[in-house]
Amino acid sequence: MPNPTPKAFQAWIDSFIAYLHNERGMSEHTQSNYQRQLSIIAEQLVSFGVEEWQQVDIAWVRQIAAKGAREGLKPNSLATRLSCLRSFLDYLVLKGELTANPAKGVSTPRNHKRLPKNLDVDETGQLLDIDMDDPLAIRDRAIMELMYGTGMRLSELIQLNIRDVQGDRGEIRVIGKGDKERIVPFSGEAKRWIQLWLKERPALLKADDEALFISKRGTRISHRNVQKRLSEWGIKQGVSSHVTPHKLRHSFATHILESSGNLRAVQEMLGHESLSTTQVYTHLDFQHLAQAYDKAHPRAKKKSES
Template sequence: MSQPISSVYQVWIDAFIAYLHNERGMSEHTQKNYQKQLTIIALQLTSFGVESWQKLDVPWVRQVAAKGAREGLKPNSLATRMSCLRSFLDYLVLKGELVANPAKGISTPRNHKRLPKNLDVDETGQLLDIDMDDPLAIRDRSIMELMYGTGMRLSELIQLNVKNVLGDRGEIRVIGKGNKERIVPFSGEAKRWVLLWLNTRPSLLKMEEEALFISKRGTRISHRNVQKRMSEWGIKQGVSSHITPHKLRHSFATHILESSGNLRAVQEMLGHESLSTTQVYTHLDFQHLAQAYDKAHPRAKKKPES
């Protein structure tokens, strides 16, 4: 059992988590992560002799970062902890409990984000060359075709309900991060296999269930089940690299970008709020970006000399 923290700290953590849920629409996973990190920080501050969040200043924030580093936190994990603290202290400023956020401007070392190696087109074709009568195989191919055909996140795919598939319009309604809805186009093999799965799905139903993808028990499929099945199909199909949902999303983004050069469209399809996130995700080089800019931006073209 984790060590209890003072109610002076807990009351504001609880209020912040409620704010993330009710006003920011953040996922339960994100809420739990904030709860965990802020509880750790509160225990650290208590051990330092800091009586409440309102007593927190820049030197104490630096002590929190230093303690995390001494305890062996990896740079990315430490950066995550400090990011949670910054967001929480922004909330306290919003509520008038702090005049300014003492964690602003305090940076932590960070590893470069390692991107998954995307599948090439031939490997993708090899993976998806599944044509069987087994309902689970049809389901699995439908899942992989949909992830590779739309670039949606695993969490988004798991949450899909049958009613979200607008087959006649070639669209799927996806609920992304922050509970934001977006319309994702799907066609070709992705659409063909999803419609085939919808015809096969009743054979696995044991009760009323709104989820698009269900397990052999007839209930909504789990994250772990999808990950496990994809890994197994990668081995079965003889693909040399380890297959994960994120790798299919990454391959989608890379292949669309390589063929179209349209970074903004890829950003919208992936559901990224920031274009810079898409740039990192698709490991663009500057020259590629510069060429796209020179071609597309109305102020980038040189005017003829008069």
């Protein structure tokens, strides 16, 4: 078993986790990741002879990065660890325990991001060709139509309540990362199947639960249940690639962008804070954006040769 984190380190970790929960609205999964990474870092600092967070400087941060590299951490895992430390030390600066964040002087290892794969339009149609043979099939198709029709995250779909659906206006209220609210449009097949599901839902409801999507037990459906059902439908419908909620989200983004070319609109619908996140998500590279800039911006256009 790992050694318990010394109190001098653990007290500030606990304070930070409470801050993530109460002030930032982070999910339990995110809080757990921070807790795990910071506990590992604290254990390493103790082995270096550091006695409290206030002693951490850029040299110690580099030691943490070097130790992770020696232990064989992949670039993305090491980047995650340093990112957690950077956010935590920002919190200590906020609390007046540090004057500056030493982790900001340490570069993150470069990592070539693997772009998530998407279903093509034909595969998506094949997946969604589900008959109305039972209430759970109707629910599952409504889930998939909604995820593909709006691009929402699995965590956002799970949290949806009946009151969040404004069918007359074709809008859904979504609570995204950091407890940030956004309104996403939905129409067509997504709207049709949500309406069909709402007719079936009362027969399954066994408690006073306001969740939009419920399990066969009559309570809010779980992340794992949705993942399992989508995987099973992919196999049943003969889709060649593994079907996941993330793949439906990516398919939405890719197909919308291919049709419209409107990167900013896709960014807003996905709930991305940064345009660069959407750029990677939708297979765009910098050259594509640079060409769009050169063509559109009045100060970027080259003067015609005289």
